[in-house]
Amino acid sequence: xxxxxxxxFLSVREGDxxxxxxxxxxxxxxxxxxxxxxxxxxxxxxxxxxxxxxxxQDQRLTVLLNKKDKHLSLRIADTQTGDSxxxxxxxxxxxxxxxxxxxxxxxxxKA
Amino acid sequence: xxxxxxxxxxxxxxxxxxxxxxxxxxxxQATTMFWYRQFPxxxxxxxxxxxxxxxATYEQGVEKDKFLINHASxxxxxxxxxxAHPEDSxxxxxxxxxxxxxxxxxxxxxxxxxxxx
Numbered sequence: 001x002x003x004x005x006x007x008x009f010l011s012v013r014e015g016d017x018x019x020x021x022x023x024x025x026x027x028x029x030x031x032x033x034x035x036x037x038x039x040x041x042x043x044x045x046x047x048x049x050x051x052x053x054x055x056x057q058d059q060r061l062t063v064l065l066n067k068k069d070k071h072l073s074l075r076i077a078d079t080q081t082g083d084s085x086x087x088x089x090x091x092x093x094x095x096x097x098x099x100x101x102x103x104x105x106x107x108x109x110k111a
Numbered sequence: 112x113x114x115x116x117x118x119x120x121x122x123x124x125x126x127x128x129x130x131x132x133x134x135x136x137x138x139x140q141a142t143t144m145f146w147y148r149q150f151p152x153x154x155x156x157x158x159x160x161x162x163x164x165x166x167a168t169y170e171q172g173v174e175k176d177k178f179l180i181n182h183a184s185x186x187x188x189x190x191x192x193x194x195a196h197p198e199d200s201x202x203x204x205x206x207x208x209x210x211x212x213x214x215x216x217x218x219x220x221x222x223x224x225x226x227x228x
Binding site: 043044 | 155219220
């Protein structure tokens, strides 16, 4: 079945880079997304990548996609305390219209 | 652009009452809207998918008579939790898909925290 997995926690120092990893199972995924959720709030779309791309960069964010290994990563450069949040990886399944979410990675940024 | 609002942002109700949550796409037309439920420190659980003008498609295990969804227009969907009980207390998040954009991205509302006493 369709599944998206992420590590649950990541702790980094302010100014360092953060790398959040995600694996998925549906090889026919069309789009892959990264969302950010701050406490008590909804999800904010950070970026997405189409499945025929292997990298996308947007300011401090770099998304890497290894389609062969079904591995997606989000790198946040110069991580700030305001980046502390839960980051959800999600895939748009190729066979339908569903978006499947991972459990979320809680990023802690230490000052 | 691509803003989704929810109302109310939080609600407290007595057991046995019904609660209606509204989800609106403010600056785009959403042919498809989604309702999710999120338990503390957990991921989003898709409850149902609704297309404008048609019946919602519920995920396995979600009672359609308990969670009534109406998607009457391209900018509004409502979720009614009928005869709410304490176990229905949760964070409910709606999402709307803007099919006209690349990525067919889903945009999320800020969520509604429901507490049933």
